[in-house]
Amino acid sequence: MSEQLELSPKKKLLLIDGNSVAFRAFFALHSQLDRFTNHDGLHTNAIYAFKTMLDHVIKAVHPDKALVAFDAGKTTFRTAKYSDYKGGRSKTPEELSEQMPYLRELLTGYGIKSYDLKDWEADDIIGTLAREGEAEDYQVIIVTGDRDLTQLTTDKTTVAITQKGVSEIEYYTPAHVQEKFGLTPTQIIDMKGLTGDTSDNYPGVTKVGEKTAIKLLTQFETVEGVYEHLDDIKQSKMKDHLIEDHDQAVMSKDLATIRTNAPLAVHLADIDYTGPDLDKLISFYKQMDFNNFLKQLQNAGLSLDLGDETPEQTLKDISCTELTAHNLDLLANFTDEVSFILEMPDENYHLSTFAGVVVTDGKQTLVSREIDLLQTAEFKALLENDQIKKNVFNAKAQYVGLNRLGVKLAGIDFDLLLVSYLLDTNDNSNDLGSLAQQHGYVEVETDEAVYGKGAKRGLPDDDTVFFNHLARKALAIQNLHDDLFKELATNEQTDLYRNIELPLTLVLADMEIAGVRVDTDQLIAMREKFKEQLATLQQTIYQEAGEEFNINSTKQLGVILFEKMKLPVIKKTKTGYSTSVDVLEQLASQVPIVENILAYRGLAKLQSTYIEGLLKVVHSRDQKVHTRYLQTLTQTGRLSSVDPNLQNIPIQTQQGREIRKAFVPSHEGWQIFSSDYSQVELRVLAHITGDANLQEAFREDEDIHAATARRIFGLTSNDEVTPLMRRQAKATNFGIVYGISDYGLSQNLGISRQEAKQFIETYFREYPDVKKYTEDVVTQAQKDGYVETITHRRRYLPDINAKSFNQRSFAARTAMNTPIQGSAADIIKIAMINMQKALKDAGLKATMLLQIHDELVFEAPLEEIPKLEQLVPSVMDSAVKLAIPLKVESAHGDSWYDAKG
Numbered sequence: 001m002s003e004q005l006e007l008s009p010k011k012k013l014l015l016i017d018g019n020s021v022a023f024r025a026f027f028a029l030h031s032q033l034d035r036f037t038n039h040d041g042l043h044t045n046a047i048y049a050f051k052t053m054l055d056h057v058i059k060a061v062h063p064d065k066a067l068v069a070f071d072a073g074k075t076t077f078r079t080a081k082y083s084d085y086k087g088g089r090s091k092t093p094e095e096l097s098e099q100m101p102y103l104r105e106l107l108t109g110y111g112i113k114s115y116d117l118k119d120w121e122a123d124d125i126i127g128t129l130a131r132e133g134e135a136e137d138y139q140v141i142i143v144t145g146d147r148d149l150t151q152l153t154t155d156k157t158t159v160a161i162t163q164k165g166v167s168e169i170e171y172y173t174p175a176h177v178q179e180k181f182g183l184t185p186t187q188i189i190d191m192k193g194l195t196g197d198t199s200d201n202y203p204g205v206t207k208v209g210e211k212t213a214i215k216l217l218t219q220f221e222t223v224e225g226v227y228e229h230l231d232d233i234k235q236s237k238m239k240d241h242l243i244e245d246h247d248q249a250v251m252s253k254d255l256a257t258i259r260t261n262a263p264l265a266v267h268l269a270d271i272d273y274t275g276p277d278l279d280k281l282i283s284f285y286k287q288m289d290f291n292n293f294l295k296q297l298q299n300a301g302l303s304l305d306l307g308d309e310t311p312e313q314t315l316k317d318i319s320c321t322e323l324t325a326h327n328l329d330l331l332a333n334f335t336d337e338v339s340f341i342l343e344m345p346d347e348n349y350h351l352s353t354f355a356g357v358v359v360t361d362g363k364q365t366l367v368s369r370e371i372d373l374l375q376t377a378e379f380k381a382l383l384e385n386d387q388i389k390k391n392v393f394n395a396k397a398q399y400v401g402l403n404r405l406g407v408k409l410a411g412i413d414f415d416l417l418l419v420s421y422l423l424d425t426n427d428n429s430n431d432l433g434s435l436a437q438q439h440g441y442v443e444v445e446t447d448e449a450v451y452g453k454g455a456k457r458g459l460p461d462d463d464t465v466f467f468n469h470l471a472r473k474a475l476a477i478q479n480l481h482d483d484l485f486k487e488l489a490t491n492e493q494t495d496l497y498r499n500i501e502l503p504l505t506l507v508l509a510d511m512e513i514a515g516v517r518v519d520t521d522q523l524i525a526m527r528e529k530f531k532e533q534l535a536t537l538q539q540t541i542y543q544e545a546g547e548e549f550n551i552n553s554t555k556q557l558g559v560i561l562f563e564k565m566k567l568p569v570i571k572k573t574k575t576g577y578s579t580s581v582d583v584l585e586q587l588a589s590q591v592p593i594v595e596n597i598l599a600y601r602g603l604a605k606l607q608s609t610y611i612e613g614l615l616k617v618v619h620s621r622d623q624k625v626h627t628r629y630l631q632t633l634t635q636t637g638r639l640s641s642v643d644p645n646l647q648n649i650p651i652q653t654q655q656g657r658e659i660r661k662a663f664v665p666s667h668e669g670w671q672i673f674s675s676d677y678s679q680v681e682l683r684v685l686a687h688i689t690g691d692a693n694l695q696e697a698f699r700e701d702e703d704i705h706a707a708t709a710r711r712i713f714g715l716t717s718n719d720e721v722t723p724l725m726r727r728q729a730k731a732t733n734f735g736i737v738y739g740i741s742d743y744g745l746s747q748n749l750g751i752s753r754q755e756a757k758q759f760i761e762t763y764f765r766e767y768p769d770v771k772k773y774t775e776d777v778v779t780q781a782q783k784d785g786y787v788e789t790i791t792h793r794r795r796y797l798p799d800i801n802a803k804s805f806n807q808r809s810f811a812a813r814t815a816m817n818t819p820i821q822g823s824a825a826d827i828i829k830i831a832m833i834n835m836q837k838a839l840k841d842a843g844l845k846a847t848m849l850l851q852i853h854d855e856l857v858f859e860a861p862l863e864e865i866p867k868l869e870q871l872v873p874s875v876m877d878s879a880v881k882l883a884i885p886l887k888v889e890s891a892h893g894d895s896w897y898d899a900k901g
Helices: 018-028 030-035 045-061 077-081 100-110 122-135 147-152 174-181 187-195 210-220 223-228 237-244 246-256 278-288 291-299 328-333 371-375 377-383 395-404 416-423 432-438 447-451 463-490 494-514 520-545 554-564 581-587 592-617 654-662 680-689 692-699 704-712 723-737 742-749 753-766 768-784 805-841 862-877 896-900
Strands: 012-017 065-069 113-115 139-144 157-162 169-172 320-322 337-343 356-360 365-368 389-392 412-415 516-518 628-630 640-642 670-677 786-788 794-796 847-852 855-861 888-893
Touching (some): 012 045, 018 045, 018 100, 018 139, 077 246, 122 147, 139 147, 147 187, 187 210, 187 223, 223 246, 291 463, 320 463, 328 377, 337 463, 395 412, 412 416, 416 494, 432 447, 494 805, 516 855, 520 592, 554 592, 670 805, 670 862, 680 692, 680 723, 692 704, 704 723, 704 753, 742 753, 768 786, 786 805, 794 805, 805 847
Parallel strands (some): 012 065, 139 157, 337 389
Antiparallel strands (some): 157 169, 337 356, 670 855, 670 888, 847 855
């Protein structure tokens, strides 16, 4: 939040822009639309998120009076002035429209009056009541998703703009408006007069954007002031537009002005806020199937009949016991199931400090800042006992953190982070508080809210604040356990969690702990070699340019290439000429300097990102890097590597591949062993589509790209497939997997769009079941709202039925690709789990070190290499049974480079 809400001792008036916040609420949980329906089939996502916002705001403001204003209809006094006002807006989604009457019921239950006024907008109701409140000396807080209302800010009125979803809010005061825009609140109206508003569909002045408008208003204060001083503005296209669009600017300013004198039938005396009507609220929650909200009321002390539901630990009034060396016997009470958090405030849990610990069974909650207690016999007996179920957030982080303390966490049952990710990959927050809020526990704050962010980040000194935060988080984990497991079962994802994701997280933890050895001498030698090569390239570029300049400066490079050397301008940006890689590649054949600049850039990136970057993260203790695998980041299920990213080490150039020379075994007499799936995504495509021709090529162990080339170009078995044909067939094979268009394929191959279209049509003719799959999977996604992999990994596609062609097309391509790419991710994950077990069962010293896309990298004693050559491919080949065989290629050597080249 850029501006904190500062409350005065005055009485508080809360005004909420109902339509705007409802719209934000709907789209905040739009990806979960199908999950938010009640027993009557009513969508409830907007109601749910709106309720969450109300809780946040009421808790922050404690209003004395409150009102939610709604628009009465499409026709207002503004449409009478300008018939196209708001004319460009798409129709409100039916799923939102059906919820609007129930939002009013929610407000009635909360004891908050709602109001609309024919021919007027909600903004005008709010503006009028805000000024009434100011006159009666109230502090006014306006909540909206519409930045236009910032014009109402005064020293008595704060406008709270919902930012992300409905829970993250930016508070606008006159000072913040000035800081943000360099304008006064009333000048917001003038800015709208000059720029117009695409959302409300009024025009403003042609080609005058926000930046230009602010510049004009800084100089001339108002729209009227601009026109009074037209003679002071030098001749330009902008001046011509100002002259031509005078009437539009005046009209737009009028349309943008929020009225503060609307003829309201409600006034301050009618909108007292005295709290919720609990009977109405309980009835409403039951109607909406909001069981979490019913539990909150129950936890607050209300006696409710919730059927089979049992009372749960309150999160509002937490009773914590501080754990010390003198009361460790309390840990013996935990014998069945506990939620546990080792708090590590830094993202990289390999290096983070340890801040505190909390353990709870829902009845008793123990908290402490004394990390040494974890190493006591009493705590170890709890954490290392696999018969006591552990519920955690981010099991891998907890496992690694405890391992640093010499404790081996066992019995992990529920990982809130993993389960939430599987239920919806679109909402993959790494903050426990944020996820808890999404699931109804709004009183659990985010870490950022408690610890701050950036340079201001720090743990609370107050034990009560810190312990309550830890306890709330642990209790949220405990309370969400049953509900989220039920959702997994409904989605047929229990096996995916139990048999793949949860076991994998421990495999990844062991890999991260093991780390991979890096020969820093090798990196330092490469750094010196690259430094010399860069210096040589630099001098060559200077000679070709005829002068010295900053090669890294886009502006200076643009002047050299396009002004001095007169090369054709391919693309421009707001700041000048584009010198992006794609632009330079198009120019490379024209003059040598461009090719040398591309080489310079590539080498400079290797030097800074990979050589220097790796040297910074090699641990001094063991000369290893300990990457972190992000298991809940991608929407396809692929793993990502960070700190450092070992999946992006470039292999397209010899210089990039040489970086892998620095990755070596950690013991003398050992080697690096690598096994890589061959064409796994295309094999999955052949399996899922059932296409006979595609499957035949794999069963015959043909080069799939050569086989496709023969079909695309109509070759016989005796005809030669040229390298160019194979390259074009390869691009088509993978392009089809990613739902590529004829335009995209033409750009990739440097051919005409017509030729690319012909390739795709021929491909689909030769592989007809692939074409059928691409059509069927999109149709199914449009019906279900999601697609799945072979293990029921699910990806929701909120834009699959969007009105926007671009959004809809992207969602369709995603629908085609996700089951393929996601299933390939499933396969290697299963292989990793099986591989870890196989190494242990065989009693081998070999260690799995890295997963790089479809490749697994190990280190092993030289004498175990022959065993690995048999064991690893057999385990990887049998990870899943497809309609066609999986194929694995293996190699080994003294370094990763020697193994892979």
